Amino acid sequence: MKNLILTIALVVSSLMGFAQDTRTITVTVDNVVSNEGKVSFALHTKDTFMKAAPVATAESKIEDGKVSITFEDVAPGEYAIIALHDANENDKMDFQPNGMPKENYGTSNNVMSFGPPQYDDAKFIISDKDLDLKIRF
Template sequence: MKTLFLTFALVLTSLFSFSQDSGVTLTLTIDNVISDKGNVKMALHTVDTFMKGKGLENGQSEIKDGKVTITFENVKPGDYAVIAFHDENENNKMDFRDNGMPLESYGMSNNVMSFGPPQYEDAKFTIADKDLELNIRF
């Protein structure tokens, strides 16, 4: 009987350990979008994917009263950066002037705005073992 009880307890413990998420929730908010037209797109990147196309996680949100919130679930611990842009004309890409300057608002984690393209080291943040909330400014 004791062996049966211990076996049952071990099985339950194993089931519960497999059902737990191994990552955290990352909540990203932008509260200064200049208009509610279009949508905002965000991408979660590592150093290997930054400025090279799609991120590890990608999301988009409609804009309400100049504000959007996008959540990425089950993000594993590590270093990441987020790039966001306002796709005002909903063509699913960032639009640029002939001289290379952006036509649409954009931002990145850590809210560093510099001349030239965004740099991973400027936008990098670390996810550990707790849920994280970040505010990105356009």
């Protein structure tokens, strides 16, 4: 019985220690062109960026051209974020016939270039403290 209690105490304390090693990332977009629809956010690693499902997602309704979300319990490491103004709320980016996006988007670090976003341009590191980011469309 004594060993069982000791084992449970060790498991609980290790889980509590693990939870303390996570961080939050708060992301704000303050230049959304209209209050129609929502803004969707995707948190990616190098392995998932533009290739697979994100590590985490969040979305927010728009108020006065501004949104803010928080990713919680993020392990320290290297990430990138993509944000999309999904004006028609169809949960995807819409494109013009010539391939140009119809809806605004942005990435962490706010690097805008011709062509799809690149992970190396958008990556950032979260380490020993919480992070506040601003993405511009």
